[in-house]
Amino acid sequence: xxxxxxxxxxxxxxxxxxxxxxxxxxxxxxxxxxxxxxxxxxxxxxxxxxxxxxxxxxxxxxxxxxxxxxxxxxxxxxxxxxxxxxxxxxxxxxxxxxxxxxxxxxxxxxxxxxxxxxxxxxxxxxxxxxxxxxxxxxxxxxxxxxxxxxxxxxxxxxxxxxxxxxxxxxxxxxxxxxxxxxxxxxxxxxxxxxxxxxxxxxxxxxxxxxxxxxxxxxxxxxxxxxxxxxxxxxxxxxxxxxxxxxxxxxxxxxxxxxxxxxxxxxxxxxxxxxxxxxxxxxxxxxxxxxxxxxxxxxxxxxxxxxxxxxxxxxxxxxxxxxxxxxxxxxxxxxxxxxxxxxxxxxxxxxxxxxxxxxxxxxxxxxxxxxxxxxxxxxxxxxxxxxxxxx
Amino acid sequence: xxxxxxxxxxxxxxxxxxxxxxxxxxxxxxxxxxxxxxxxxxxxxxxxxxxxxxxxxxxxxxxxxxxxxxxxxxxxxxxxxxxxxxxxxxxxxxxxxxxxxxxxxxxxxxxxxxxxxxxxxxxxxxxxxxxxxxxxxxxxxxxxxxxxxxxxxxxxxxxxxxxxxxxxxxxxxxxxxxxxxxxxxxxxxxxxxxxxxxx
Numbered sequence: 001x002x003x004x005x006x007x008x009x010x011x012x013x014x015x016x017x018x019x020x021x022x023x024x025x026x027x028x029x030x031x032x033x034x035x036x037x038x039x040x041x042x043x044x045x046x047x048x049x050x051x052x053x054x055x056x057x058x059x060x061x062x063x064x065x066x067x068x069x070x071x072x073x074x075x076x077x078x079x080x081x082x083x084x085x086x087x088x089x090x091x092x093x094x095x096x097x098x099x100x101x102x103x104x105x106x107x108x109x110x111x112x113x114x115x116x117x118x119x120x121x122x123x124x125x126x127x128x129x130x131x132x133x134x135x136x137x138x139x140x141x142x143x144x145x146x147x148x149x150x151x152x153x154x155x156x157x158x159x160x161x162x163x164x165x166x167x168x169x170x171x172x173x174x175x176x177x178x179x180x181x182x183x184x185x186x187x188x189x190x191x192x193x194x195x196x197x198x199x200x201x202x203x204x205x206x207x208x209x210x211x212x213x214x215x216x217x218x219x220x221x222x223x224x225x226x227x228x229x230x231x232x233x234x235x236x237x238x239x240x241x242x243x244x245x246x247x248x249x250x251x252x253x254x255x256x257x258x259x260x261x262x263x264x265x266x267x268x269x270x271x272x273x274x275x276x277x278x279x280x281x282x283x284x285x286x287x288x289x290x291x292x293x294x295x296x297x298x299x300x301x302x303x304x305x306x307x308x309x310x311x312x313x314x315x316x317x318x319x320x321x322x323x324x325x326x327x328x329x330x331x332x333x334x335x336x337x338x339x340x341x342x343x344x345x346x347x348x349x350x351x352x353x354x355x356x357x358x359x360x361x362x363x364x365x366x367x368x369x370x371x372x373x374x375x376x377x378x379x380x381x382x383x384x385x386x387x388x389x390x
Numbered sequence: 391x392x393x394x395x396x397x398x399x400x401x402x403x404x405x406x407x408x409x410x411x412x413x414x415x416x417x418x419x420x421x422x423x424x425x426x427x428x429x430x431x432x433x434x435x436x437x438x439x440x441x442x443x444x445x446x447x448x449x450x451x452x453x454x455x456x457x458x459x460x461x462x463x464x465x466x467x468x469x470x471x472x473x474x475x476x477x478x479x480x481x482x483x484x485x486x487x488x489x490x491x492x493x494x495x496x497x498x499x500x501x502x503x504x505x506x507x508x509x510x511x512x513x514x515x516x517x518x519x520x521x522x523x524x525x526x527x528x529x530x531x532x533x534x535x536x537x538x539x540x541x542x543x544x545x546x547x548x549x550x551x552x553x554x555x556x557x558x559x560x561x562x563x564x565x566x567x568x569x570x571x572x573x574x575x576x577x578x579x580x581x582x583x584x585x586x587x588x589x
Binding site for chain 1: 419422
């Protein structure tokens with residue numbers, strides 16, 4: 001990212017940033033106003049039509065999905081700026097401060113730059129798979145957001161198997177990387193894809209066991225129900241991070257590995273593989289790969305917030321804290337986890353590949369397997385387990 | 391209405407990609423089409439209301455099995471020209487095998503009926519969610535079959551490990567416990583080295 005360096009960008013990227021930022025804000029306002037009119041009862045008839053008729057429901061789902069998409073895209077822009085500022089602070093430098101006031105338009109300048117550049121497809125590449133790979137990645141990364149409950153009842157698709165869906169979508173994410181690595185027809189991308197596949201498959205195993213313990217405690221696979229199950233009179237001490245503390249740590253570290261973040265970014269280790277599977281990608285195709293990583297980080301943070309940090313629940317379960325809307329708490333929790341992700345990247349050195357595999361298979365897998373048995377036994381013999389059969 | 395539309399979409403993609411698995415020239419494309427077929431099958435499960443099966447299909451087959459499959463195919467050095475060479479010579483045998491399989495399939499499908507034993511099995515009540523209902527049947531009535539399936543998979547896994555595990559002699563191996571147990575006192579030795587002599 002050239003704009004991370006403190007050189008002054010040319011005026012065209014400034015204009016692009018302003019236009020891009022303005023357009024994004026305008027879209028958000030339009031969506032917010034439509035949403036407010038519908039939800040607020042001003043178009044009660046329209047709202048009823050949207051809930052009762054088939055066509056209306058379809059339209060509602062599309063609008064909700066679009067609103068979610070726009071919010072996530074804006075969050076990725078915030079994420080770019082936020083992370084660079086965090087890293088800047090850690091390294092005792094300023095971070096992005098050139099485009100726009102305090103540099104807040106830097107991400108839009110970045111996006112604009114990627115879009116107007118020329119995409120280059122290598123002559124030896126498998127063209128179809130090469131073009132399809134970033135699309136697969138980005139679609140899967142955004143698809144996971146469909147089931148994330150940002151507030152009580154604020155979820156695009158409130159499905160029964162929400163957590164399995166998330167798990168499925170995140171395990172499919174590896175295909176974008178494998179396809180990109182293979183289709184590039186180049187050495188570094190292929191090696192990177194190999195590493196990535198082994199890494200993601202290994203850490204999915206422990207993530208799966210962590211999810212199993214959480215859903216044993218909650219007695220449901222629905223993400224909203226998992227959050228509701230954490231709603232006890234103990235407030236933040238009743239959320240699953242405390243009773244399942246080892247699993248919380250394993251989940252956090254595994255999600256770093258699952259999103260290929262440092263210290264586990266072996267797939268794009270600069271000193272060994274240049275940029276890994278993204279070596280041959282340029283312009284908007286690279287932008288899609290880049291967006292995928294950011295959205296995956298946000299998704300994993302949201303997942304941590306929902307599974308272990310009580311989602312939209314207030315940390316202190318009494319007024320005035322319960323008067324604050326749940327979405328504020330959710331966003332605070334999610335961005336706290338994002339902050340941890342950024343800090344880890346800033347000061348933890350990269351793992352060696354054999355250490356990474358050892359950690360996944362010889363440390364996390366036995367611990368999480370043992371914890372599944374332990375949690376199941378505790379729930380069974382103390383009668384704390386949720387009554388599912390009822 | 392919507393169900394019918396999605397059924398036709400998913401089944402068209404499923405059949406189309408299944409055909410493409412056979413006819414794709416590049417084996418990697420074949421595997422990618424196979425994955426598309428899996429995902430469309432998961433979509434069909436969703437339409438049937440079997441959301442748990444759909445997700446498990448995606449997690450297990452697409453998320454884990456097909457990844458390894460794809461890798462093996464990618465890393466094999468397949469010569470397309472040589473693969474096509476024997477096509478005509480093997481055609482009669484291939485057709486014969488296809489005919490036998492086709493006949494068996496027709497025979498099995500035409501004689502298909504719900505067995506009286508399974509029909510009387512515990513039918514989950516309508517109030518339960520898909521996952522809970524499946525769990526109740528799987529862990530009560532069919533628990534021994536379930537465990538037996540698990541043991542078969544375990545045996546296969548142990549077999550694969552036994553075949554591939556070789557303890558080579560003369561290779562320096564890493565002992566993480568020993569490494570972590572080292573302290574500066576045991577790892578560092580200070581010596582007085584005389585000049586021009588060495589240790």
